[in-house]
Amino acid sequence: xxxxxxxGPVQTALLLSGAAALLCGALGLFTVLRxxxxxxxxxxDVSSAGGAGGLLFGLSPLLGFLVFGLMxxxxxxxxxxxxxxxxxxxxxxxxxxGLGLTALLLHLCLAGHGASGAAQAxxxxxxxxxxxxxxxxxxxxxxxxxxxxxxxxxxxxxxSLDQELALVSGAPVRGLGILFLLLxxxxxxxxxxxxxxxxxxxxxxxxxxxxxxxxxxxxxxxxFSAALGLAACWGGIVLAYASxxxxxxxxxxxxFFIVALLLGFYAAARLGRRA
Amino acid sequence: MSYVMEVWLAAxxxxxxxxxxxxxxxxxxxxxxxxxxPMAAFPGAAAASLFGFPLWAGLAGFALGxxxxxxxxxxxxxxxxxxxxxxxxxxxxxxxxxxxxxxxxGSVYGLLFGQVFALGVGDLPMLGLIGVCVPLLLWLGLRPLxxxxxxxxxxxxxxxxxxxxxLLFLALLALAAGFAVPVTGALLVxxxxxxPGAAAAxxxxxxxxxxxxxxxxxxxxAWAALGLAYVSDWPxxxxxxxxxxxxxxxxxxxxx
Amino acid sequence: xxxxxxxxxxxxxxxxxQDVLRQIGFDLPRGAFCGLIGxxxxxxxxxxxxxxxxxxxxxxxxxxxxxxxxxxxxxxxxDLPVRARDFVALGLDGHKFGLSLPSRGRAxxxxxxxxxxxxxxxxxQRIGRLSGGQQQRVLIAHALVRAPELLLLDxxxxxxxxxxxxxxxxxxxxxxxxxxxxxxxxxxDMNPLLPVMDQILYLADGKALCGPVxxxxxxxxxxxxxxxxxxxxxxxxxxxxxxxxxGHDHAHDxxxxxxxx
Numbered sequence: 001x002x003x004x005x006x007x008g009p010v011q012t013a014l015l016l017s018g019a020a021a022l023l024c025g026a027l028g029l030f031t032v033l034r035x036x037x038x039x040x041x042x043x044x045d046v047s048s049a050g051g052a053g054g055l056l057f058g059l060s061p062l063l064g065f066l067v068f069g070l071m072x073x074x075x076x077x078x079x080x081x082x083x084x085x086x087x088x089x090x091x092x093x094x095x096x097x098g099l100g101l102t103a104l105l106l107h108l109c110l111a112g113h114g115a116s117g118a119a120q121a122x123x124x125x126x127x128x129x130x131x132x133x134x135x136x137x138x139x140x141x142x143x144x145x146x147x148x149x150x151x152x153x154x155x156x157x158x159x160s161l162d163q164e165l166a167l168v169s170g171a172p173v174r175g176l177g178i179l180f181l182l183l184x185x186x187x188x189x190x191x192x193x194x195x196x197x198x199x200x201x202x203x204x205x206x207x208x209x210x211x212x213x214x215x216x217x218x219x220x221x222x223x224f225s226a227a228l229g230l231a232a233c234w235g236g237i238v239l240a241y242a243s244x245x246x247x248x249x250x251x252x253x254x255x256f257f258i259v260a261l262l263l264g265f266y267a268a269a270r271l272g273r274r275a
Numbered sequence: 276m277s278y279v280m281e282v283w284l285a286a287x288x289x290x291x292x293x294x295x296x297x298x299x300x301x302x303x304x305x306x307x308x309x310x311x312x313p314m315a316a317f318p319g320a321a322a323a324s325l326f327g328f329p330l331w332a333g334l335a336g337f338a339l340g341x342x343x344x345x346x347x348x349x350x351x352x353x354x355x356x357x358x359x360x361x362x363x364x365x366x367x368x369x370x371x372x373x374x375x376x377x378x379x380x381g382s383v384y385g386l387l388f389g390q391v392f393a394l395g396v397g398d399l400p401m402l403g404l405i406g407v408c409v410p411l412l413l414w415l416g417l418r419p420l421x422x423x424x425x426x427x428x429x430x431x432x433x434x435x436x437x438x439x440x441x442l443l444f445l446a447l448l449a450l451a452a453g454f455a456v457p458v459t460g461a462l463l464v465x466x467x468x469x470x471p472g473a474a475a476a477x478x479x480x481x482x483x484x485x486x487x488x489x490x491x492x493x494x495x496x497a498w499a500a501l502g503l504a505y506v507s508d509w510p511x512x513x514x515x516x517x518x519x520x521x522x523x524x525x526x527x528x529x530x531x
Numbered sequence: 532x533x534x535x536x537x538x539x540x541x542x543x544x545x546x547x548x549q550d551v552l553r554q555i556g557f558d559l560p561r562g563a564f565c566g567l568i569g570x571x572x573x574x575x576x577x578x579x580x581x582x583x584x585x586x587x588x589x590x591x592x593x594x595x596x597x598x599x600x601x602x603x604x605x606x607x608x609x610d611l612p613v614r615a616r617d618f619v620a621l622g623l624d625g626h627k628f629g630l631s632l633p634s635r636g637r638a639x640x641x642x643x644x645x646x647x648x649x650x651x652x653x654x655x656q657r658i659g660r661l662s663g664g665q666q667q668r669v670l671i672a673h674a675l676v677r678a679p680e681l682l683l684l685d686x687x688x689x690x691x692x693x694x695x696x697x698x699x700x701x702x703x704x705x706x707x708x709x710x711x712x713x714x715x716x717x718x719x720d721m722n723p724l725l726p727v728m729d730q731i732l733y734l735a736d737g738k739a740l741c742g743p744v745x746x747x748x749x750x751x752x753x754x755x756x757x758x759x760x761x762x763x764x765x766x767x768x769x770x771x772x773x774x775x776x777x778g779h780d781h782a783h784d785x786x787x788x789x790x791x792x
Contacts, residue, residue, distance in 0.1 A: 037355050045462070085304050085608060089473055092306055093523045096466030100516020103388040103460070107510045110384065119384035124370050198314075198387075198462070202363035209356035253374050259367035263360050270357075302611065415629055421613060422625030425605065425658075429673065432583050432600045435626025476612040480657050485612040531609055531660060 004241060009128040013254070015135035016127050017233035019142035020190035020203060025226030026149055027187040028208030029218070030180060033160045039076055039181070041201045042091050043188045046072035046098040048197035051122040052105035056112075061126075062134050065192050069185035072098070076181060102197075124196035125255045127237075138190050145183050152176060157218055194233065195255040203229060206262035213269040232261040279505075285399060286497045288406025289451075289458045290467065294493025295410040296451035297472030298486050299444055303424040306469065307358075308345055308448060313464035314362050315341025316453035318369030320386050325376040330457065331401040338453030341365070342445040388512035389460035398457075405454045409447050410490060416443055421482045458497075463512045463519075470519025471496060474526030492522060535595060536561045536681045536713035537582070542590035544574075544581045550737055551577045554590070557732060557741035559715060561595065561680070564707045565741075566724040567717035569734030575717035576603070578734065579683050596680030599712075601670045603685045607659035615661065615669045616654040619644055622673035644672040647710075648702060664695035668702070675706070682706070684716035688723060696723055703727075721748070722769050748772070 004010055031040050047069035054064025075094065079087050102122070109118035121129070149156075159166035159173045166173050191200035211225035236258030243252040300309045319337030323330045348358055369386070373379045384390070413420070419440040422430045427437035455464040471492035479485040500514035537559040544552040551574045559565055569575050581588040583600055607613075620641045624631060645654050648668040653661060658669060667687055674682055684703070688696040704727040707714045718724060721731065721744075731748065732741045735757050740747050747753075748770055753761040757774075764771040 032356060035355075037359055041359070085306075086610070089301070089306055089469065090523075092310065092465055093469055093473065093520050096463060096470070096516040097520035098516070099388075099462045100466070100513040100520075103463070103510045103512035103516065106384060106388070107513070119387065120370070120379055123383060123387060198366055199363050201359055202367075205356050206360050206363070209360070247375070250375060250377075253367075253370050253379075256367040256371040256374075259363050263364045266357075266360055302613075304608075418621060418625050418631060419628055421617075422621045425607070425611075425613065425618065425621070426602065428580075428585060428602055429600065429622070430626055431585060432598070433622070433626045433677075477610055479612050480614050480655075481617050482613055531657065 008132065010237065010241070012130050012132050012135045013127040013237050014234060016130055016138050016190070017194045017237065017258075018230060019135075019138040020187070020194040021207075021229030021233045022226045023142040023145055023183075024187045024191050024204045025207045025211075025229040026146060026222045027180075027184055028204045028206075028229075029211065029222045029225050030149075030156060030160055031184065032205055032208045032212060033157075034180070036184070037201065037205050038088060038091070040184060040188060040204050042076065042095050043069050043072045043181075043185055044192055044197050044200040044204075045095050045102075046075075047185070047189055047192055048122055049098050049102040049105060051192060051197060052102050052109060052118065055118050055122065056105050056109045060134060061130065061193055062137055062189065065189040065197075066186060068098075069189050070182065073178075073181045073185050077178060120196075120253075122192075122196065123198050124253060125192070125194055125199065126196075127194050127254065130193060134193070138193070141186060142190060145186055148179070149183060152179065153218075153222075156180060195258050199255050199259055202259050202262050203233075206259075206266055207232070210262075210266045210269045214272070228262075228265055232258050232265065235261050281399060283498075283501065285402050286458050286501055287494060288402045289455045290493040290497035291406050291490050292409035292451040293455050293459075293464065293467045294471045294475075294490040295413045295486060296448045297468030297470075297493065298475055298489035299413060299420055299424075299472075300448065300468055301472040301476045302421065302482070302485075303444065305444070305448070306465075307355075308342075308445065309452065309465050309468050311345065311358060311362055312338050312341050312449050312452040313456055313461040315344075315365055316449075316456045317386055317461040318365050318372060319453065320456060321369040321372035321376070321382065324378060324382060325372045331398060331454070334453035334456060335450060337365075338449040339446060342449035346442060346445055385460070386456060387460045387462050388510060389458055389463060389515070390511075402454060405450055409451050412443070412447055414486065416440065417482055417486060420444055458511075459515050460512050463515050466516045466519035467493060467496065470523045474522045477526040477531070478529060496522060534561055535559060536563070537595065537715070538591070538593040539582070540591045542578075542581060542588055542592065544577055544586055544588045546577065546586075552581065552588075552739075553737040555739045556590075557739060559681075559713055559730070559732075559741070561713055562707065562711045563729045564704060564714045564727055565716075565730040565732055566721055566728045567715055567732045567734060568721045568724075569717075569719065571719055573734045574737060575719075575734055576685055578739075579685050579715075579717060582683060594681055597677060599674030599677065599679030599682045601667075601674045601682065601684040601687060603687075604663065604666065604690055605670070607666070609657065609659040611657060611659045613658050614655055615650060615658050615665075615672075616641060616645065618658050618669055619654075619672045619676055622676040640676055644676040647675055647706065648672045662695075663690050664692075664698065667691065667695075667699055671699075671702070671706075675712075679712065681713045681715065684714070686717050686719075688716075688718055700724065700727055725768070725770065744770075 047065040050064035050068025051061055054061045079090055106119050155171035156176050159171055159176050163173055188200050191203040195203055207225040207228035210228055211221045215221040215224045236254050239257040240251055240254035316334045316338040319333035323333030373382050419435055423437040423440040430437045452464050459467050472489045474492055475485045475489035479488050496518050500511050500518055503514045504511040535558045540556045542555040567575050580586045623637055645651050648671050650668045650672055653665055687699055703714050706712050731744045732739055733747050740756055748763055750763045762773045
């Protein structure tokens with residue numbers, strides 16, 4: 001146990017995934033309430049190009065994912081004004097262009113550097129191999145974001161439940177919306193570094209969807225959601241380490257365990273009675 | 276048949292099916308299914324590699340299973356959260372299978388972004404079947420699929436069964452999406468379907484012509500992507516994704 | 532059956548555990564123009580959908596021939612690749628799988644239906660780009676194309692401005708007269724239909740009364756239907772159905788109202 005906790009990569013993984021889980025847990029609650037799960041998914045896919053680019057040019061993955069995530073927010077804001085169906089369609093197709101870019105960058109990683117683990121690192125997560133400094137940055141940024149979120153929580157909650165009520169009460173609805181998307185870009189970045197770009201949405205909405213079924217009040221729901229995310233991530237890390245002994249020389253991917261736990265929590269909540 | 280010809284033929288067949296299905300995805304506002312089904316097929320391919328059964332069986336089985344789940348989940352509340360989690364779980368299982376099969380590194384890229392050049396001549400007959408049957412059946416179902424998209428009530432009043440059209444559509448979409456995964460990769464099937472599909476819906480104002488145009492655009496896109504990939508050694512997925520967006524944006528220039 | 536277009540007896544519909552329609556019974560004579568009138572939420576749409584078999588119901592429904600249905604406004608995206616003409620054609624064979632070879636007979640029926648609703652001018656436009664009134668006409672043509680004996684329309688006049696509504700009413704009356712189509716259309720205000728209605732099917736409290744307007748729309752009749760006091764007031768040829776009051780004759784109050792410009 002002590003050896004486990006003293007290992008550098010494990011500490012990095014615990015810190016990084018912890019930051020991601022706490023931030024995504026809280027953000028995810030608002031995401032689900034605002035019906036912006038698709039936006040989260042789109043941001044995750046777009047940021048994958050940044051992650052791939054970061055690998056290719058030897059830059060910080062955190063920065064890579066984040067920069068592209070922020071560009072994705074810009075694109076989403078531009079698309080904002082259209083009808084929903086047309087907007088989702090346009091977002092999806094433009095997303096495809098972003099994924100095409102990821103394909104190119106990963107290909108260049110694989111071809112040039114022989115970094116054979118590039119694709120799975122970006123798409124399915126590489127928390128054990130993140131530079132330790134990144135984990136600390138992740139914690140710092142997550143902490144700051146949670147403070148900001150707590151600060152805007154009440155008007156944001158009102159705006160998420162009913163835009164007109166929020167406008168009438170004087171809340172800057174549009175500004176809050178943009179700020180939320182920016183925080184979401186960071187949350188998605190951390191989730192992508194933890195479980196990979198295509199599984200990031202699970203960490204974002206899984207705990208929140210589960211919490212909504214079990215807890216009634218908003219503050220408790222956010223806290224519970226963060227706790228669930230944390231349990232899934234750290235539990236997944238422990239299981240991944242344990243799996244080393246199950247099959248000779250092969251560990252099961254940690255992101256598999258994390259997602260399995262998230263799904264398990266959700267399924268258990270669905271089978272139980274609604275709060 | 277030379278290797279290049281085989282690849283060309285395989286990609287063409289996949290494109291025809293994808294274009295046809297994509298047109299109805301646009302008409303029926305089924306974008307979510309077009310996103311989800313390729314991802315459902317992903318673990319099928321991984322399972323085939325791990326457990327040693329034919330690729331097409333894994334793809335078809337998992338994709339059709341995914342379509343079944345989608346059909347069931349249609350009516351429940353908060354379905355996006357549930358389906359998004361299920362999809363993530365399927366992808367995670369796919370990652371597990373790939374990791375266990377020892378082909379993690381190589382296959383992840385291929386199944387996510389496409390590695391058409393990895394298809395074998397043994398896959399051609401199945402692809403041929405899909406490339407011919409899917410567009411054909413969609414063509415035969417043009418009227419019911421259109422009417423049930425516009426108003427399921429009116430279809431029922433005329434004696435039709437909207438749920439039959441829906442099941443047929445989802446099944447054909449699943450097959451088209453599943454078989455496109457080796458060619459374009461799970462993440463880019465959506466682009467191959469919706470870029471041409473949405474462009475065709477914009478450029479043509481009637482269903483029959485729109486369907487044909489969508490297939491033609493998808494074919495053109497696939498050929499361009501293949502050609503450019505062959506010449507530049509850059510991945511097909513890049514050209515597919517960017518090309519689909521270009522086709523879509525160009526079509527949107529035409530005023531309605 | 533020959534003289535009636537629709538025979539309904541003991542029709543009951545429950546939704547969400549509640550009785551929406553209770554033992555509804557009426558006969559619609561062939562060729563009649565009948566308004567299904569009731570307040571919002573009274574169950575007009577439920578009744579129409581039950582008649583079409585789109586909802587489970589108890590009781591007996593017998594129609595003398597084919598029924599055409601014009602639903603409430605459908606939502607069409609402006610970029611749907613379906614023209615008005617295509618939509619009307621789907622009214623003929625939209626439920627059939629299989630190859631559709633171009634057929635002169637079918638095309639003629641489609642053109643005829645479009646002509647009947649005066650939609651030739653915009654038949655080639657995408658259906659999602661038409662105005663409310665134009666879409667209504669196309670929906671009617673879609674229902675007409677199979678030459679139904681009975682036409683059911685769900686609130687065709689809602690969302691239309693006065694002029695467009697009057698045009699639709701005139702169109703429907705013409706179809707009724709010239710083709711002998713029985714028309715049953717629902718509305719929450721009977722007044723635009725007063726000049727053209729032969730019959731009224733008045734729906735309240737889950738029950739219905741059917742008959743000529745002057746027989747059904749009377750204080751004592753509607754009060755019995757609702758179960759509490761209703762006043763029926765006629766002002767300048769228009770009818771107001773008003774709840775409450777104490778049953779006394781307030782004729783002088785009505786004249787006072789009428790005098791207000």
